Amino acid sequence: MAQRDYYEVLGVPKDADETAIRKAYRKLAMQYHPDRNPDDKSAEDKFKEATEAYEVLKDARKRQAYDQFGHAGVSGQGMGGGGPFGGQGIDMEEALRSFMRDFGFESFFGGGGGPGRARGAGADRGGRDLRVRVRLTLEEAAQGVEKQIKIKKKVTCSTCSGSGQRPGSRMQRCAECQGSGEIRRVQRSILGQFVNVTVCPRCHGEGSVIGDPCADCHGEGRVDGGDTVQVSIPPGVSTGDYIPLRGKGEAGLRGGPAGDVIVMLEVAEHALFQRVRQDLFLELPVTYSTLVLGGKVEVPTLDGAAKLTVPPGTQSHQLMRLRDKGLPHLNSRRRGDLIVRLVCWTPGRTGRDEQKLLQELETLEAGKLPGPRRPS
Structure with missing residues (x-):
């Protein structure tokens, strides 16, 4: 079956800029994403088709080749099917991977465009996730490599072991919630009486507060510091791939869970x-x-x-x-x-000998040269 025009697939004109192409693809990808259309082969095909078109049109060099030669310029026809998608069309694994690189991170980092993790209990005291970018050579991307990364971050206070209180002192019961960690407010209406329960804003649900804070961390349980982390990068990675190092980010507040280090990869x-x-x-x-x-x-x-x-x-x-x-x-x-x-x-x-041979060859080839033709 003949491939559709990539501009037609995305529903954009041939002079569309990068923003318009990105916007059009995102709309189609969200509409036909397999998570929204389970067991729907038609939606899967449309998702892959839109992703294949986007992969070509978002790249200036691929787009130029496509504009000049059509699908042949990016699919390597006449050589057994080589090209950007191997002559077989993009598969679902690659389509999802492409989508995640450009759009799948928006629900993390407050929409800032990076991978992260959901927070559970103690999230309000959890340490910050850190993103670091690692640049690889093509050879390193092909073979895999171990990298050591130095990062600056908040680390657990060694004086108080992360508790935030002066060694030897005790936590005090929160006067706001009387140790319950909750604030209860009774509300009355024409429908009856309701009890509204919220987390105590002073102790953040802990039920206790620091009476005598640590002099080194001022009650936070963490101080400025740094660390060296090691990351194993597998063979075959691409620009935009990332590796999460769980628990290697900033130390949490007063013993809260540590954040992650998200290693963003860039292949030169x-x-x-x-x-x-x-x-x-x-x-x-x-x-x-x-x-x-x-x-x-x-x-x-x-x-x-x-x-x-x-x-x-x-x-x-x-x-x-x-x-x-x-x-x-x-x-x-x-x-x-x-x-x-x-x-x-x-x-x-x-040289003279070469010129003589070429002149003889030109005589032999006379009349054999085919005429001009339209590019295919």
């Missing part, structure tokens, strides 16, 4: 390879004679040099695939591919 661009999901793309100059006669060429990969067989009669800019030479998929043994674009190299200068 590579000098040679362009990454599209788990596939890598590379442009390789080759000689005219190699394209015509065929042969073997050496191709750099993340695992070292590899040999690529060029068939006779290969056209310039043709794409060829080296299987399993891309990045590994997260939590999987599968790997992406390396897509090589062969580009005919033209020498800037030629």
